[in-house]
Amino acid sequence: MKSIRTTLVAATALCGVSVAHATDLEVTHWWTSGGEAAAVAEFAKAFDATGNKWVDGAIAGSGGTARPIMISRITGGDPMGATQFNHGRQAEELVEAGLMRDLTEIAEKNNWKDIVRPASLLDSCTLDGKIYCVPVNIHSQQWLWLNNSVFEKAGVAVPTNWDEFAAAAPKLEAAGVVPLALGQQPWQTTLAFQVLLVALAGPDAYTKVFGDKDAEFAAGPDMARVFQAAATARDMAKNSNVQNWNDATTMVITGKAAGQIMGDWAQGEFQVAGQVAGKDYTCLPGLGVNEVIQTGGDAFYFPKVDDAAITEAQGVLAEVMMSPETQVAFNLKKGSLPVRGDVDLNAANDCMRKGLDILAKGNVIPSPDQLMSADSLTLVNDLFVEFFNTPSLTAEEAQTRFASIVEEAD
Structure with missing residues (x-):
């Protein structure tokens, strides 16, 4: 492994949490959009209810911007109280260097192994049998978000799949609408490609590429179809002209764009805008x-x-984040799914229910961060930034270069 890469809760709901001293605890994260800020406020409320004080350390920009700052502070002797990373291998070198706290005792006390689902989430927090992090949500990037009214105004039925969406692009453009909103942060272009890969070539193909590092498959005909679809997506997004993911989501919400390939965190932006799942937008x-x-x-x-x-205070926050009440409140705002399999989600909307149904069926795949090192993923990101910004770079050329990256990946 190479580069390194927070519900309003009544005090009585946190019966397992006790505080001897009220303490300020700085928590760093990169949740700064409207939906993200609403979600992280639930963590802060729950922690403050224990008598401690959440000191918000939000870092503007994506994880790619925030992580180096977080890592630099930790390795430079100026650690925060708690910090966000994604599930997977991003913090492994910090753990190996002995800079991260062992949470095994807290996890065992609260039976995390019995309540965290899927188990792979806690596995991603585990190194050499010890647990070093608190998984707080399940985020899936495998979603297409559509503004229903845009299609109605263009005289096109709301698509039910990718092929119907792509076929509607000419009419959408004729109506003055950008078919596909796509921001230019590196991870967004890679996300779009990975979602197309899983959708069009299947979950097994995704695992072969990112898990098995099968370069021959990456260069083969199944992947060629994915790269052609990526070229179509590139053309659909050519007039997107935004940088941040939430700005692309806003394009869809306001009707400037018809759809967006983005993770379920986009749902938080629709909720802040007062949009209703299944009525105003389709997922x-x-x-x-x-x-x-x-x-x-x-x-x-x-x-x-x-x-x-x-x-x-760190131990208190760890328990608060995993409490049933906080898990529900936070994830309802975030658009993600809770990591606890024993919580009441009667308030879940149409899109969250779809996600819960899929999760219940066991149709799950690991994230790229759980399969491929940060160094290798950076090379993948760089390729797709270039691909989506360079129309002259053909699908065939991009596939050849991608296969070479996969061959050398770890």
């Missing part, structure tokens, strides 16, 4: 083709500190 898991849930998401790590009060 298609797996692009309406291969309905799967990717078991990625977010987890919180707790850097080691030489301060007993902060150490105690």
Whole structure:
């Protein structure tokens, strides 16, 4: 492994959490959009209800911007109280360097192994049998978000799958609408490609490429279809002209664009805008083709500190984040699914129910961060930034280069 890569809860709901000293605890994360800020406020409310104080350390930009700052502080001797990373291998070098707190005792006390579903989420927090992080949600990137009114105005039926969406592009453009909103942050272009891969070539193909590092398959005919679809997506998004993912989501919400390939966190933006799932917008898991849930998401790590009060507050926050009430409140705002399999989600909307149904069926795949190193994923990101910004780069040329990256990946 190479580069390294927070419900309003009544105090009585946190019966397992006790506080001897009220402590300020700085928590760093990259949740700054409207929907994300509403969600992270639920963590802050729940933690503050214990008598401690959440000190928000939001870092503007994506994880790619925030992670190096977080890592630099930890390795430079200025650790925060808690910090967000994604599930997977991003914090492994920090753990191996002995800079992250072992949460095994807290996890065993609260029976995390019995309640976290799927088990792979807790496995991603585990190194050499010890648990080092708190998984807080299940985020899947395998979604297509559509503005229903845009299609109605263009005289096109709301698509039920990717092929219908792509076929509607000419009429959408004729109506003055950008078919596909796509931001230019590197991870967004890679996300679009990965979603197309799973939808059109299937979950097994995804595993072969990112898990098995099968370069021969990556260069083969099944993947050629995916690259051709990516070229179609590139053309559909040519007039998108936004940078951030939430700006692309806003294009869909406001009717400037018809759809967006984006993770379920986009749902938080629709909720903040007062949009109703199944009425104002449609969500298609797996692009309406291969309905799967990717078991990625977010987890919180707790850097080691030489301060007993902060150490105690870290343990309180870890328990708060995993409490049933907080899990429900946070994930309803975030658009993600809870990691606990024993919570009441009667308030779930149409899109969350779709995700829960898929999860219940066991149709899950791991996230790229759980399969491929950060160095290798950076090379993949760089390729797709270039591909989506360079119309002269053909699908065939991009596939050849992708296969070479896969061959050398770890």
